[in-house]
Amino acid sequence: MGHLSRFIEPVVLFLLARKGHSYGYDLAAELPGYAFTEAAVDRTALYRCLRQLEAHGHLASHWDLPEAGPARRVYTVTASGRKHLEEWMDVLDRLAGSMVRLVQDARELVCLQESVEDTLTR
Amino acid sequence: MGHLSRFIEPVVLFLLARKGHSYGYDLAAELPGYAFTEAAVDRTALYRCLRQLEAHGHLASHWDLPEAGPARRVYTVTASGRKHLEEWMDVLDRLAGSMVRLVQDARELVCLQESVEDTLTR
DNA sequence: GCTTTTAGGTGCAAGCGACACCTAGTCGCA
């Protein structure tokens, strides 16, 4: 099926909106809880996603220098980002709807064809 | 959101399973009814998808030479293809589930944050 | 001192996708 890195964008926006602010390494740990695939998300994909969202104005960032440990690039969601998140939700809503419709129709078809096959061989 | 050509594969398998047999040009006309995106599916992506499914043994094909009109490459789903379709349905089922969960949680969050904002400004 | 953990990257080859383009048969119509 591939790895669907594109789809980490809405998850990142959601997690950041819920947490208020966070940074790449921390988000990487929380992604699996909402990720669409079981496959582990590539960390470089996450970093690139964050940079891209910032480039589009959906996130703002600043460096946080904790007393202990390496520096963190801390992100927050902008007004534009919140709007983008809601657009994503509309898209995912329709997408999920199309998927369940296909799954239902396909499973119905399989049942139907199995029962036909059954009556023929009996 | 991108163009999600990867996701025409399960739709193609389903349509072929339902119709019994068909060919590229005909499937192209039926795809929009089950496609995940509103965007028109690129015909070259469909042809390449069919060739790839055949290469993996999920489809079988033969040339149909109608009395009138150009030749058609007619495809049918193999046993392996039916199995592959069922696997796809499991994947899409979980995928759709993850999506609706995210959408629900995100919309709940938006409502919550709006009501908090509301009480603060009032 | 050495490894592990935290943190944020870069570089590049391979793959994928979108578009332009090509061949070829049939039909309608002017």
Place this chain on the structure above:
DNA sequence: TGCGACTAGGTGTCGCTTGCACCTAAAAGC
């Protein structure tokens, strides 16, 4: 009888995305 529209199935290629390997650097544990 020429021409465009429709049916049918492709190829070639450029650019963007993705996945993997790799790199830097600070702190903490052994």
